[in-house]
Amino acid sequence: MFERLALIGVGLIGSSIAHRVRREGLAKEIVAHARSRETRDTVLRLGIADRVTDTAAMAVTGADLVILCTPVGAFAAVAAEIGPHLMQGAIVSDVGSVKQAVIDDVGPYIPPGVHLIPGHPVAGTENSGPESGFAELFDGRWCIITPPEGADADAADRLVRFWQTLGSKTEVMDARHHDLVLAITSHVPHLIAYNIVGTAADLETVTQSEVIKFSAGGFRDFTRIAASDPTMWRDIFLNNKEAVLEMLGRFTEDLTALQRAIRWGDGDTLFNLFTRTRAIRREVIDAGQETPAPDFGRSHGKG
Numbered sequence: 001m002f003e004r005l006a007l008i009g010v011g012l013i014g015s016s017i018a019h020r021v022r023r024e025g026l027a028k029e030i031v032a033h034a035r036s037r038e039t040r041d042t043v044l045r046l047g048i049a050d051r052v053t054d055t056a057a058m059a060v061t062g063a064d065l066v067i068l069c070t071p072v073g074a075f076a077a078v079a080a081e082i083g084p085h086l087m088q089g090a091i092v093s094d095v096g097s098v099k100q101a102v103i104d105d106v107g108p109y110i111p112p113g114v115h116l117i118p119g120h121p122v123a124g125t126e127n128s129g130p131e132s133g134f135a136e137l138f139d140g141r142w143c144i145i146t147p148p149e150g151a152d153a154d155a156a157d158r159l160v161r162f163w164q165t166l167g168s169k170t171e172v173m174d175a176r177h178h179d180l181v182l183a184i185t186s187h188v189p190h191l192i193a194y195n196i197v198g199t200a201a202d203l204e205t206v207t208q209s210e211v212i213k214f215s216a217g218g219f220r221d222f223t224r225i226a227a228s229d230p231t232m233w234r235d236i237f238l239n240n241k242e243a244v245l246e247m248l249g250r251f252t253e254d255l256t257a258l259q260r261a262i263r264w265g266d267g268d269t270l271f272n273l274f275t276r277t278r279a280i281r282r283e284v285i286d287a288g289q290e291t292p293a294p295d296f297g298r299s300h301g302k303g
Contacts, residue, residue, distance in 0.1 A: 001162060002027040002065040008056050008078055009069035010034050010043050011229070012124060013095045015133025017067065018048045020166045023135050033059035034130075042130045057085045065162070067119075068094035068106070073235035076105040083109035091155050093119045097182060097232075099146040099175035101239035107148065115155035118175065120144045120182070121168060126227040136167065140288050143168035146175040183243035188251060190233055191244070193225035 005027040007014045014032070021027050032049035033056045034040050040052045053059040060066045060082045068075055075094065086092065092110060094102050102118040110116045123141035125132065143163040147156040160170045173181075200211045200219065215223065237244055261269040 001158075001165070004029045004031060004063040004065070006059045006063035006066045007032045007049065007069055008059060008066065008082070009071075010039060010048060010130045010133075011069060011128050012132040012137070013121065014067070014069035015043070015046075015048050015130040016123075016135065016137040017069070017095075017133075017166065019133055019135040020138065024165055026162065026165060027065070031059045031063060039130060046130060048130055048133070056081050060087075060090075061085050062087055064090050066090060066092045068092070068096070068102075071229075071232045071235045072096040072098055072101060072105075072239050073231075075102060076109075079106040079109035083111060086111060086114045088113040089115075091115045091117055091159055093117050093159055095119065095121055097186060097236045098240040099144075099178045103146075103148045103175055115152045116148060117151060117156050117159045118146045118148075119159060119163065120146070120178065121163065121166075122182075122186070123168075124228075126224050128229045128232075138163070139167035141168055143170050144178055145170060145172045146178050147172065148175065179240050179243045180246070183240060183247040184250075187236055187240060187244050188247045190225055190228065191237065191248070192251075193222040194233075196222050197226040 005018075005021055007018060007030065010018070010032045018030050018032065021030060029051070030049045031051045031053060032040075032043050033053045034043060040054075043049050043052050056078055064087060066082065066086065068078060070078060072094075075096070082092075092106065092114060093116075094106070096102055096118070097120060099118050099120060103116070106118075107116055121138055121141065121143040123138050123143075125137075143166075145156060145160055145163070147153075156172070160172070163170050196219075200206070201208070203211075211219065258270070258273070260266070
């Protein structure tokens, strides 16, 4: 499908792309760039890429597909570096969890004749680094493609086919709408998880050993989310602040209503909410976006 794939950043997502691309024969050559020598050595040792470069500019030279897999906060600097070296007709995409920021930060550095088609594979584990990647990560998961206004339709279709071959289901969406949807389905849940785990760590009346010992009461699943890469999530919140703050406002209002129901013994309100949310959980399982196992979301082995 592509002559040369350039991966800028080789963490969980980047390495998983490389594994699947190699398995499916989607690119004749995979070139990777990572900032640290340790990561570059690991990529070579594991055979994730055919070549590893010291600079992003070297990696994208001659590549007809470039995927940015660094934290979103680094995109502008990376785009400034690679812009002059991008090949005519190349597709530049990414795997970031926010999309309007990609268009705003990367778009100005994309030369005429190069196609910016942002993307977001809604997949992952709590693990990070090149050793964490595995070819099946995207199987049955959604990848959202957000072509900017005026984007080349053929390039967008090609990227859609690429992600479908990686195992993803795909949907094309406006970037701003994507950011609003992901604010409530991903970003705010992560913020809540980080907050509640931090609250537990700060409690003086409950020991840390007790928190860990009895974590199966629900705390365990918050810790899985809160174990996610801190750099990536810092950048997500800073680059999707409007949508996150809007969803946090709604969440705060609903939380206040719950507090009121508990304070006044309003069992009907609590029961009705819990019944409705339980039904949503069933729909998530039925849609194949989760397993019914109690340790939901954990990776059970790498392919």
